[in-house]
Structure formats: structure tokens, C-alpha cells
Amino acid sequence: MIAPKSYEQFVGAASYELRAEGARVLFDRAVGANAPEWLAPWEEILVNETPGAAALSAFTSGDRADARDLQQQVDGLAAGLADLGLFRGAPIALHVIVTFSDAPDPGLRKAASHLVPRAFFPGLRPRSYAVDLAANAVTGGRGTALRAVLEGALRPASRTPRDAVEMEQRQRAHNARTNQFYELMRGRQPVVTFALVLVNVLIFLLMLWSSDGDAFSSVLHGGPVADNTVRNWGAQSPSLIEHGQWWRLFSEMFLHASLTHIVFNMASLLAIGTLAERLYGSMKFLAIYLGAGLIGSLVSFSYAVAQGNLSVLGVGASGAIFGVAGALLTVRFQNTDVIPAALRRRVSSSMAPLVLVSLFLAAVTPYVDNSAHLGGLFGGMALSFAFPLTKRAPAAT
Numbered sequence: 001m002i003a004p005k006s007y008e009q010f011v012g013a014a015s016y017e018l019r020a021e022g023a024r025v026l027f028d029r030a031v032g033a034n035a036p037e038w039l040a041p042w043e044e045i046l047v048n049e050t051p052g053a054a055a056l057s058a059f060t061s062g063d064r065a066d067a068r069d070l071q072q073q074v075d076g077l078a079a080g081l082a083d084l085g086l087f088r089g090a091p092i093a094l095h096v097i098v099t100f101s102d103a104p105d106p107g108l109r110k111a112a113s114h115l116v117p118r119a120f121f122p123g124l125r126p127r128s129y130a131v132d133l134a135a136n137a138v139t140g141g142r143g144t145a146l147r148a149v150l151e152g153a154l155r156p157a158s159r160t161p162r163d164a165v166e167m168e169q170r171q172r173a174h175n176a177r178t179n180q181f182y183e184l185m186r187g188r189q190p191v192v193t194f195a196l197v198l199v200n201v202l203i204f205l206l207m208l209w210s211s212d213g214d215a216f217s218s219v220l221h222g223g224p225v226a227d228n229t230v231r232n233w234g235a236q237s238p239s240l241i242e243h244g245q246w247w248r249l250f251s252e253m254f255l256h257a258s259l260t261h262i263v264f265n266m267a268s269l270l271a272i273g274t275l276a277e278r279l280y281g282s283m284k285f286l287a288i289y290l291g292a293g294l295i296g297s298l299v300s301f302s303y304a305v306a307q308g309n310l311s312v313l314g315v316g317a318s319g320a321i322f323g324v325a326g327a328l329l330t331v332r333f334q335n336t337d338v339i340p341a342a343l344r345r346r347v348s349s350s351m352a353p354l355v356l357v358s359l360f361l362a363a364v365t366p367y368v369d370n371s372a373h374l375g376g377l378f379g380g381m382a383l384s385f386a387f388p389l390t391k392r393a394p395a396a397t
Contacts, residue, residue, distance in 0.1 A: 005133055005154065006101070006133075007043075007061055007063075007099055007101050007133065010099060010131065010133060010153055010154065011043050011044055011059045011099070013152075013153035014059070014097070014149060014150055014153035015044055015046060015059075016167065017149045017152060017153060018046050018048065018057060018149060019046065019167065019171070020166075020167055020170035020171060020174070021048070021050070021170070021174055022048055022049070022050045022171070022174045022175070022178065023046040023047060023048040023057065024046065024047060024048075025044060025045075025046055026045045026046060026047045026056070027039055027042065027044070027045040028043065028044040028045070029043060029044070036080060037076070038073075038076035038077060038079065038080035039077075039080065041060050041061075041065075041073045041076075042058050042059065042060050042073075042077065043059040043060060043061065044058075044059045045057070045058045045059075045077075047086075050174075050178065050340055050342060051178065051181055051182075051340050051342070051343045052340050052342040052343025052344070052345070052346045052347075054090055054091070054092040054093065055092060055093040055094070055095060055146075056081065056086065056092065056093070056094050056095065057095045057097065057146065058077055058094070058095065058096050058097065059097045059099065060073060060096070060097070060098055060099070061098075061099055061100075061101070062098040062099060062100045062104060062108070062112055062130070063100060063101050063102065066108065067107070067108055067111040067112075070098060070111065070112055070115055071111075071115060071118070074096055074115045074116070074117055074126075074128070075117050075118055075119065077094075077096070077117075078094065078117035078119065078121060078124065078126070079117075079119065081094070082121050082124075087121045087122070087123050087124050088123070089123070090123070091123040091124075091125055092123060092124065092125065093125045093126075093127060094117075094124055094125065094126045094127070095127055095128070095129065095141070095146050096115050096126070096127070096128040096129070097128075097129045097131060097150065098112040098113075098115070098128065098129070098130050098131065099131040099133060100112075100130065100131065100132050100133060100134070101133050101134070102133075102134055103132060103134045103135060104130070104132060109130045109132065109139055110130075110139070112128060112129075112130035112139075112140075113128055113129060113130040113139040113140030113141075114128060114140070115128035116128070127140070127141055127144070128140055128141075129141050129146070129147065129150060131150055131154070133154070136154045137154075138150045138151050138154070145341070145342060177337065177338070177340075178340075180338055181338055181339060181340060184338055184339075184390065185278050188277065188278045188281060188282070189278075190273060190274040190277040190278060190282075191277075191282060192273075192277055192282045192285055192286050192289075193269060193270065193273035193274050193276075193277050193285070196269060196273070196289065196317075197266050197269055197270060199254060200254055200256070200262060200265070200266060200269075200317060201262065201266065203233075203254050203255065204255075204256050204262050207225065207229060207230070207233050207255065208225070210229065210232075210233075211225070211226060211229045224257050224258045225256075225257055225258060227313055230255055230257060230313060230315050231313060233251070233255055234247070234248050234251030234252060234254075234255060235248065235251075235252055235255055235313045235314060235315045236248050236249065236252040236297060236300065236301060236313065236314035236315065237310075237311075237312075237313055237314075238301055238304045238305055238309070238310040238311075238312065239310040239311060241301055242305075242310070249294060249297040249298060249301060250290075250293075250294060250297070252297055252314055252315050252316070253290075253293040253294075253297065253316070253317050253319065253320050254317065255315035255316070256315055256316055256317070257315050257316070261315075261316060265316060265317045265318055265321060266317075268318075268321050269317065269321050269324070272321070272324050272325055272328060272351075273285070273289075273321075273324055275328065275347070276288070276324045276327055276328055279328075279331060279339060279347075279389060280327065280384075280387065280388075280389060281390065284387035284388075285324070285327075287383065287386075287387050288323055288324060288327045288380055288383045288384060288387055289320045289321075289323060289324055290320065291323070291379060291380075291383045292319065292320050292322070292323020292324070292326065292327075292376045292377075292379040292380035292383055293317065293319050293320030293323060293376060294379075295319070295323070295375050295376060295378075295379030296318075296319020296320065296322065296323065296371075296372040296373065296374075296375040296376030296379060297314070297319060297372065297375075298375065299319075299371050299372060299374065299375025299376075299379075300314050300319070300369050300371045300372035300375060301314075303369075303371040314369055314372065316369075316372070318362075318372065318373055318376070319372040319373060319375060319376030319379075320376055321376070322355070322358075322372075322373045322374075322376035322377040322380065323376040323377065323379050323380025323383065324380055325351055325354070325355050325358075325377060325380065326355075326376070326377040326378060326379070326380030326381035326384065327380045327381065327383065327384035328347055328348065328351045329348050329351050329352060329355065329381060330348070330381050330384045330385065331344040331347050331348055331384070331389060332344045332345045332347070332348035332349075333348075334384070334385070334388050334389045335388075335391060336388075336389045336390060336391050336392075337391060337392050338389075338390050338391070338392060339389055339390070355377065358373070359373060359374070359377075
């Protein structure tokens, strides 16, 4: 039977894996007697600034502590790190790893896996883990990359002393991947996103220019564009599409019904289009945008026909924009060696609530066609696999 690891062996194995993937030691026991009091309970604190994975990992022992002690330690840790300015700027995760050499009381283990600072710190995303060395088990953080590291550090194979040469090789490989990501992002400017916004705005202005003076004044004061105007410029009209004007399924993506409509859509396109274009590249982004927009138009047209509402008019880029959002939702499920998995997980996780809220608001807003939104959303998700993320960094020339 293999004996459980000691606390020091476990922390050493976990720290090795984190450092090999770009983390660096921020504090450890070697700090000495001059260390602040809040730092005393912590064996080691590492910081990882990998794109999309800015995180602090703090290791402590729970053997001689109760739930109240652990809570005070976490409160002190968060306050101390905040005083050092580590929570300023971009959001950062704080992972607290409480390790027990002997089987802990179930209540204490549960408390250790749910520790968060009692004070609020903007940008801080706390999470805690309880590690039972006797049972070789980790509680908390299910599905996270750090939990996989902690579980790996418990395995007997990780008991073998690590080679400094291996560490250097892995760090170089990690740094190379990070540099490739930054080079790829620097080479991708959101020119298509800006061009699409410009085209939409120009078409809206030309459409207003073509209308009479009263209609122009009405739009500037928040009113809608006249039905005849948007119909003449190519709005979706099921009755006209049934008579062969299929081009309206495409043209409607570049038309808007009011000043509020175009401002909201273009702001949304700028917000998510700049990110999607950098991740996918300009041509793939354009294919997803136009393809999802057409799918949204087809779904909207089909729904109108099924409802027998052939006189309704449809305009707007929102189906295509929802398609871009769908493509961002799927990035965590795509395979790529260039774009960090942590960044892809964060992008997908942040998009999900935005999409749900947008669909809800559209559902309770009069005259908004959610069928186009849903068609564009699922169309964009499907097209993101037809036009996937770059799998490998371009070869150097």
C-alpha cells in the first residue's frame, strides 16, 4: 500500500505543475520573520498571468485550524493582497487550497471548500479547495483546471523529484505558446467589424435621406422609419419573398427601423465583433456573421409564413450579431493550441448570461422578432465549427 503524501510533498508537486505552466512564486515560507502577519499561515502563494487566467493560488494547512480560523486566514489574505494592489485592473481569481494531512471532519472539509473573503473586493473571483491527503481526494472547484492540477499532484507518479531541465523546457514551451497568442492577436485588427458598422450607418443615413422631410425629423426624434421606405430599401417581406425577391433575406441585415435600433445593434456589434474577429480572423468572422444573418432571416421568414403573417416587415443586423455571440459561446469547445483554454472558457462563460438576458428582453419587447435571434444564434454556433478557431500558430517566415 502506498503511503499518503506529506503536506510538503503535495504542495511541492502542485507548485511544480503550476510553475511549469507559467505561474511564479509570489510568497513562500522563505520570506522570513519580516513577513506581514497575514502571510504567516500560507505555505506558498503563486501568481499566474496567462491570458484569460490571471489567478493567485494560495496553499495552507488545515490540520490545526477550525472553520473560524480558516475564515480569518482567508480574510487576512484577501485584505493583504488588496493592500499590495493585486486586485486592481483586470479581474483576478483567488484560489485557496486548504490541505489536511489526516481525514478532516466532514463539516470542516465542506467549510474549507466554500471559503470566500467576507469583505467585497471589486474584480476578485474567490474559490477554495479542500485537499484530503489521507483519502487522496479534492473537494471544491469541480471542472476547473486547478482542480485537475491538484488531483494530479496527489498521484503517486508525481512523488518523483522533478528535473530542473524538464521545468525549464516546459516553461519555455508555455512562454512560446503565450507569445504565439499575442503575436496572433496583434496581427488581427477588427477591420471587418468596423467596416460592417460603417456600412450599416451609411445605409441608414442614405435611407433617411431618401425619405421626406417629415419622416427624417420623426426618426431623429426617436420615431420609426416609414414602412414604405424600409420596404423599398429591401426589408424582409414574406409576401414579396414568396414572389421571388429572395435577395431581401440578405438585404434586411443592413437595414434598421429607427435611430435607437441601429445605435443598440451597432454598439452590440462593436462590443462582441471586435473580440470575435480577433479570435476567428477577419474572413472567418465575416463568413459567420453573414451566414448566421442569412440563417436568422430564413428562420424569421419561415416563422412568419407558418403564422400566416405575410405582411410583416423585418429589418436589422441582430440575427447576425446573435450569430457572432453564438460563435463566442462555442470557443471553449474548440481545439486550438494557440488560444489559451482559460481565455476560451472565460469568453464562453461571460457570453452565456448576456445572450440569455438579450433573448429575454427581446421576448418582452413589442415588435422584436426573436425567431431571427434564435436562428442567428444557433446558426452562428454551427458555423463556428465550419469556420473554426486557428488550431496552430502560423509558421514563422
